[in-house]
Amino acid sequence: xxxxRFKVFFPDSVQEASELLREIGDDAKILAGGQSLLPMxxxxxxxxxxxxxxxxxGLVGVHVSPDQIDIGGCATHRQIETLQNLPVAFEALRxxxxxxxxxxxxNRGTVGGSLAHSDPSAEWPALALAFDAEIMATNKExxxxxxxxxxxxxxxTSSLEPDEIVTSVLFRKPGxxxxxxxxxxxxxxGDFALCGAICVLSSQNRSITQTKIxxxxxxxxxxxxPVVEQMVIGNAIFDDPVNVSRxxxxxxxxxxxxxxxxxxxxxxxQIAAPDVVxxxxxxxxxxxxxxxxxxx
Amino acid sequence: MKFVSVEVNGIHQExxxxxxxxxxxxxxxxxxxxxxKLGCEYGSCGACSVLVDGGSVRSCLELAVRCEGxxxxxxxxxxxxxxxxxxxxxxxxxxxxxCGYCTAGFLMTAQEYVQQNSSDDEKKIREHxxxxxxxxxxxxxxxxxxxxxxxxxxxxINNA
Numbered sequence: 001x002x003x004x005r006f007k008v009f010f011p012d013s014v015q016e017a018s019e020l021l022r023e024i025g026d027d028a029k030i031l032a033g034g035q036s037l038l039p040m041x042x043x044x045x046x047x048x049x050x051x052x053x054x055x056x057x058g059l060v061g062v063h064v065s066p067d068q069i070d071i072g073g074c075a076t077h078r079q080i081e082t083l084q085n086l087p088v089a090f091e092a093l094r095x096x097x098x099x100x101x102x103x104x105x106x107n108r109g110t111v112g113g114s115l116a117h118s119d120p121s122a123e124w125p126a127l128a129l130a131f132d133a134e135i136m137a138t139n140k141e142x143x144x145x146x147x148x149x150x151x152x153x154x155x156x157t158s159s160l161e162p163d164e165i166v167t168s169v170l171f172r173k174p175g176x177x178x179x180x181x182x183x184x185x186x187x188x189x190g191d192f193a194l195c196g197a198i199c200v201l202s203s204q205n206r207s208i209t210q211t212k213i214x215x216x217x218x219x220x221x222x223x224x225x226p227v228v229e230q231m232v233i234g235n236a237i238f239d240d241p242v243n244v245s246r247x248x249x250x251x252x253x254x255x256x257x258x259x260x261x262x263x264x265x266x267x268x269x270q271i272a273a274p275d276v277v278x279x280x281x282x283x284x285x286x287x288x289x290x291x292x293x294x295x296x
Numbered sequence: 297m298k299f300v301s302v303e304v305n306g307i308h309q310e311x312x313x314x315x316x317x318x319x320x321x322x323x324x325x326x327x328x329x330x331x332x333k334l335g336c337e338y339g340s341c342g343a344c345s346v347l348v349d350g351g352s353v354r355s356c357l358e359l360a361v362r363c364e365g366x367x368x369x370x371x372x373x374x375x376x377x378x379x380x381x382x383x384x385x386x387x388x389x390x391x392x393x394x395c396g397y398c399t400a401g402f403l404m405t406a407q408e409y410v411q412q413n414s415s416d417d418e419k420k421i422r423e424h425x426x427x428x429x430x431x432x433x434x435x436x437x438x439x440x441x442x443x444x445x446x447x448x449x450x451x452x453i454n455n456a
Contacts, residue, residue: 001337002316002318002321002337003316003318004316005314005315005316006315006316007315008298008315008359008361008362031359031362034357034358034359035339035357038338038339038356038357038358038359039338039339039340039357042337042338042339042356043338051315051359053362055362078351098423101427102342102426102427102428103352103405103408103424103427104342104345104351104352104353104354104405104427105339105354105427107348107351107352107353108353108354108357108358189423189426190426190427
């Protein structure tokens with residue numbers, strides 16, 4: 001249906017936007033791409049009286065170097081998807097963008113907006129966790145860096161203060177030789193994931209030295225699977241990858257406990273999620289092998 | 297209320313509009329451009345897709361007041377003086393429409409694809425169009441139309 005009535009503010013700076021948040025309080029929402037907020041408003045799930053547009057505040061830059069990507073809070077998913085110079089280490093970001101909504105959603109939806117929204121099935125909070133990304137939160141007076149693992153707290157809940165805005169997020173390459181991938185399953189193309197997994201592997205002397213394995217869509221936030229990570233550490237990169245499905249399944253069940261309040265928890269946590277974890281690992285190892293051979 | 301100045305299908309427009317009006321309602325009600333259709337009104341169906349500065353956007357998920365200074369193309373802007381654009385001709389030839397309700401949105405997303413890509417890979421085309429739903433399920437004709445346009449475009453470039 002149509003939105004209920006509201007006023008749109010166009011502040012000239014992040015500081016001014018933060019001040020508006022303070023002045024108006026709970027009735028105000030930051031509007032970036034609007035691809036989650038506006039559908040919620042169309043359903044009248046939320047009825048903010050004020051929207052504060054932050055898309056013209058110069059937060060759209062994406063700075064890529066071989067070792068890191070610094071993404072402006074209002075950079076769109078499409079900007080990341082179409083990066084020409086994305087280093088191999090960050091291919092999980094492109095994997096994620098190719099399955100995030102549809103092109104017209106990606107043309108508008110923003111990285112900072114997705115992080116702030118903290119949907120447990122969304123790609124960006126999970127990607128941030130898998131790369132230990134640093135999220136810059138800015139208010140009227142100052143900026144602070146929030147580690148990804150401290151950022152998403154639960155269902156649609158982040159650790160942002162009410163007057164803070166996500167202004168950028170920094171992804172760093174964890175090791176010299178690194179590969180990554182994201183795999184997810186959804187009911188239809190472009191839907192939110194039923195579940196997904198991200199794997200980031202780094203190697204030295206042909207053996208895996210660092211790993212992050214993250215699963216999303218199964219719990220209140222994206223979560224790491226440390227037991228699965230331990231199975232992978234030390235393995236030789238040119239060996240057949242170890243099958244982690246069973247251990248992933250046990251880890252996921254341990255995380256979600258006995259909660260089985262819908263059909264999703266059975267199929268997703270016991271069958272789909274362990275499978276995507278294993279697939280993400282295999283895909284990443286193949287990429288790591290290619291990269292290792294290329295660097296020989 | 298805010299004044300918005302936009303370029304719609306090449307014509308400069310300056311109108312006063314309420315803050316909460318979507319781009320879709322602005323186009324249809326304020327400018328009378330009813331070629332853009334509204335389906336779900338929450339960003340799921342793609343029927344209301346238009347091009348904003350060349351990129352496809354769901355006009356039900358954009359506010360008119362945020363389009364200040366932007367260039368918008370709707371289905372009414374695809375032809376030039378009554379001569380159909382290649383994508384419109386291809387839709388007609390390949391039976392890319394049945395009831396026609398989703399067609400304006402499909403044409404705009406397809407137009408974005410043919411402007412940005414030269415690949416006739418069906419998988420890639422279907423991925424690009426996946427945000428547009430056709431309840432008559434006539435997807436094959438739509439995909440064939442897009443393939444025809446990119447193949448013709450390539451031929452033209454090769455012949456030039």
